[in-house]
Structures are given as C-alpha cells and as structure tokens.
Amino acid sequence: MSTLVAEFGAWLREFLPADYYERYRVYRWDIPLRRDYQRAAFEAGWLQPTWPREHGGRSLGLRDAMEIRIEAALRSAPKLPNIAGPGVAAPGIRKFGTPEQIDRLLVPLLRGDEWWALGMSEPEAGSDFAGLRTRAERDGDIFRVNGHKIWTTQAHLSRWCTLYARTDPDAPKHRGISCLILDLHSPGVRIEPIRMASISDETFCEVFLDDVEIPVANLLGPYNGGWNVALSSLQHERQMIWIMNWVEIKRGLNSIKGTADADIYTELGTLLADAEALRATGYRALNNELAERPCPEADTMKLLGSVTLQRVWELSAAAAGTASTADPDLLFERQDALAATIYGGTSEVQRNIIAERVLGLPKG
Structure with a gap:
C-alpha cells in the first residue's frame, strides 16, 4: 500500500461514524452524510485527486488517483449524493468552460452546494x-x-x-x-x-x-461541438464505473464462496477470471492514457464490468436458493445490477461502438 493510499484510508476512518460499517444498510442512503463526505473530500483534496487544490484535488498523477478511487470503493466510502455534478459536469466545465463559467460554477458544484x-x-x-x-x-x-x-x-x-x-x-x-x-x-x-x-x-x-x-x-x-463535450465528460464517469463494478463484483463473489455445488463453483471460477480481466484492462487503459496513446478500452470495460456484475448477483441468488427471496440485501443487489447495463451507455450501444470504432466493422 502506498503512502498516499494509507493517508487516504486514515482520513476516511477519521471521517466515518464509528458504527458506519455495522449500520451500512442505513448509512448508504444517508444524504446528509454523503453531502458532508463530498464537502470534506473536496476540502481535503481527495474529491478530484488529479486536479489542483482549489478544485478539490492534490495535483496527483493518474496512477495515484486511480489507486485512491479503488481504495475508496473497497472501503465502501459514501457515494457522492449527486454524481452527475462531479462525475460528468465538472470535467466538462473544467475542460471546455470559459474563465467566467469556471469561476462561477465549478467550486459550488464540487463542494456539493449546487x-x-x-x-x-x-x-x-x-x-x-x-x-x-x-x-x-x-x-x-x-x-x-x-x-x-x-x-x-x-x-x-x-x-x-x-x-x-x-x-x-x-x-x-x-x-x-x-x-x-x-x-x-x-x-x-x-x-x-x-x-x-x-x-x-x-x-x-x-x-x-x-x-x-x-x-x-x-x-x-x-x-x-456538443458531441465532443459529451464524449470527454462521460469518459471521466466511465473510468469510475469500471472501478465501482469491479469492487461490487469482488464483493458479490465473496458472498458465493463456500458453496458445495459443482456447477456454481465452475461458474464462480469463470467470473473470478473475468473480474481480474476487468482490472487488468483498467490498468492497461491507464498505461495508454499515460503514454497518450488511443484508449479503446473504456467502452470494453463498461460492457464487461456491467455484464459480469449481473452474472455475479444472479449466481449469488442461485447459490442462496430459496433463501435469496427473503434476503433484502441480495434482492437489492440483483435489482441494482440490472441497471448497470443501462446507465452510462447501454450494452447495445457499447457493442455498436466497439464494433464500429474499435474493430472497424461495417455498419448494418
């Protein structure tokens, strides 16, 4: 673990309520807590780690920033209450906005005030x-x-x-x-x-x-020029989506371990391999970005991560058997995973993009 990741972990432990993990089912929906987390992360420089301090960051490199985001997801840090702001609008404003737009809009957005x-x-x-x-x-x-x-x-x-x-x-x-x-x-x-x-x-x-x-x-x-504004803004969101999906996949797989069913265990092995393939692809995309090379992995990561997440929670339900219908957490995770292939770009659209722009296949 790097010094930066350890520093972030210590900061997060100090911020979270003492009973956060014991009562996570309650806290995960606590909007005031999530608002406070966003504001505190902004002030501490953990909100947008690659950005300068005045914009909620620490001017870190891409690799350090990704490790911090992975650590936040692994520790189940509170989700931002308004992800469209810091996740999509802020990168667009910072890259394409006029000085007046940036001065007026960016800090209230990042702090969660607007x-x-x-x-x-x-x-x-x-x-x-x-x-x-x-x-x-x-x-x-x-x-x-x-x-x-x-x-x-x-x-x-x-x-x-x-x-x-x-x-x-x-x-x-x-x-x-x-x-x-x-x-x-x-x-x-x-x-x-x-x-x-x-x-x-x-x-x-x-x-x-x-x-x-x-x-x-x-x-x-x-x-x-809105098409390019949209593509650039959504790229930031998709980088975060693969990390969230990977952590949720690992958590779902951990809930399945221990079953004696051979068929389920075989599928579990396949999903473990897919989870590691997703993580490896994420790091390959990072290396391409650092080298300023084309980065076609973004769409493949979104597709692989969301589809694998659905398969994981379906397998978890199969392993639990009839008990799954009485488990509110499992029911929620299965239901929530269904949306993963829709938000941030549907799987059908992702497949078309990969076919046309990555593989160079003809339309139709």
Missing part, C-alpha cells in the same frame, strides 16, 4: 444520443430552447443542467449539437419526477422545455 443534472436522453431518441430532437435556436444574445428530456437523474433537486440540444438541424447528426448550461429555475422549465418500482434516492425525471431562454454566454464548448 447540484447538477445531465440533459441527454430523450423519449424519441432512446440510446441514440446523436438523434436528439431538442432544438436551441439563436435569437440575439440568447438561445430559445424547446424540447423534452427523460431519465434526467435528480433534475428536481438540481439547480443546473448540462443540456444538449440541436443547434444546426442541417448538419450531420453528430455535428449539429451544442451543450448549454441551463438554469433549471428558468421560466418555461417543467420537471416531473418519474415514479419507480425500485427504492432509490436517485429519482429520474422528465424535463419539459417550452421557449426556455438560455444566455449565449452559457454555451459550454464550441458551437455545434
């Missing part, structure tokens, strides 16, 4: 991000926006939204999109939470936009 939503998915586009229909028409010093977003996590709790809209209907689909910073308190914005069968604090919403005015100064990145 929550953010991600306005990408639409009812008619599904997983086809480039097929979005929300329109933003330039009118002097504003964009006039009309459209409909769906599956917008925590929009009802957020102040801001990175909204992707079509600004050039005549351009090729990927090139006519811009990213706008939307104040969700603006006139013309209507937010409707979507009731879910599952129990979760991360409520999905529909967002309706009726002649919403967004200042041109709120354009994030180049005009018609």
Whole structure:
C-alpha cells in the first residue's frame, strides 16, 4: 500500500461514524452524510485527486488517483449524493468552460452546494444520443430552447443542467449539437419526477422545455461541438464505473464462496477470471492514457464490468436458493445490477461502438 493510499484510508476512518460499517444498510442512503463526505473530500483534496487544490484535488498523477478511487470503493466510502455534478459536469466545465463559467460554477458544484443534472436522453431518441430532437435556436444574445428530456437523474433537486440540444438541424447528426448550461429555475422549465418500482434516492425525471431562454454566454464548448463535450465528460464517469463494478463484483463473489455445488463453483471460477480481466484492462487503459496513446478500452470495460456484475448477483441468488427471496440485501443487489447495463451507455450501444470504432466493422 502506498503512502498516499494509507493517508487516504486514515482520513476516511477519521471521517466515518464509528458504527458506519455495522449500520451500512442505513448509512448508504444517508444524504446528509454523503453531502458532508463530498464537502470534506473536496476540502481535503481527495474529491478530484488529479486536479489542483482549489478544485478539490492534490495535483496527483493518474496512477495515484486511480489507486485512491479503488481504495475508496473497497472501503465502501459514501457515494457522492449527486454524481452527475462531479462525475460528468465538472470535467466538462473544467475542460471546455470559459474563465467566467469556471469561476462561477465549478467550486459550488464540487463542494456539493449546487447540484447538477445531465440533459441527454430523450423519449424519441432512446440510446441514440446523436438523434436528439431538442432544438436551441439563436435569437440575439440568447438561445430559445424547446424540447423534452427523460431519465434526467435528480433534475428536481438540481439547480443546473448540462443540456444538449440541436443547434444546426442541417448538419450531420453528430455535428449539429451544442451543450448549454441551463438554469433549471428558468421560466418555461417543467420537471416531473418519474415514479419507480425500485427504492432509490436517485429519482429520474422528465424535463419539459417550452421557449426556455438560455444566455449565449452559457454555451459550454464550441458551437455545434456538443458531441465532443459529451464524449470527454462521460469518459471521466466511465473510468469510475469500471472501478465501482469491479469492487461490487469482488464483493458479490465473496458472498458465493463456500458453496458445495459443482456447477456454481465452475461458474464462480469463470467470473473470478473475468473480474481480474476487468482490472487488468483498467490498468492497461491507464498505461495508454499515460503514454497518450488511443484508449479503446473504456467502452470494453463498461460492457464487461456491467455484464459480469449481473452474472455475479444472479449466481449469488442461485447459490442462496430459496433463501435469496427473503434476503433484502441480495434482492437489492440483483435489482441494482440490472441497471448497470443501462446507465452510462447501454450494452447495445457499447457493442455498436466497439464494433464500429474499435474493430472497424461495417455498419448494418
């Protein structure tokens, strides 16, 4: 264990309540605790380890940052209450934002004082991000926006939204999109939470936009350059997703060990190998990034991690037999794993991306 990882572990132990692990089922949903964790991590420089201190980091290298994130996941550190903010919006603002946007928005976002939503998915586009229909028409010093977003996590709790809209209907689909910073308190914005069968604090919403005015100064990145803003912003999230999936896979596998069923043990061995393949791929991606080489592993890690996670919890239920139906933790993990192949890019979309952009296969 490196000195940095040990330092982070000591800081985390000091932060967490004494009974955190005994009452983890309760604390995992404790929003005030998760808010406090985000603010404390920001102030201590553990929130975004590669960034400078004023932005919640320590100017660390990528390898050290990944080890700290792995350690946080292994120790079941509290999850950030608004992952779309630090996980997606912040990297985009820091890379593409104007000095004024960075000064106004970044620190309140990172501290957790202002929550953010991600306005990408639409009812008619599904997983086809480039097929979005929300329109933003330039009118002097504003964009006039009309459209409909769906599956917008925590929009009802957020102040801001990175909204992707079509600004050039005549351009090729990927090139006519811009990213706008939307104040969700603006006139013309209507937010409707979507009731879910599952129990979760991360409520999905529909967002309706009726002649919403967004200042041109709120354009994030180049005009018609929203596709690249989205890809860059989501890359940060996917780097975190593989770590979370790997740790959850290991935890699920540990719950299965000890069974005497030969078939289950055979599948357990396969899943253990897949878990190590995921970790090795994560480190290979890191080495490519450090060497500034192309990094096609991001999409393969997302696909392998999410599919393996589902298989692990299905096997865990099979090993538990009928007792699995009476175990609320196991039921939750199985249900939660089902979403892993959807959030951050569906498995179907990931397979298409891998086929077309990594393997160079023809479409169709």
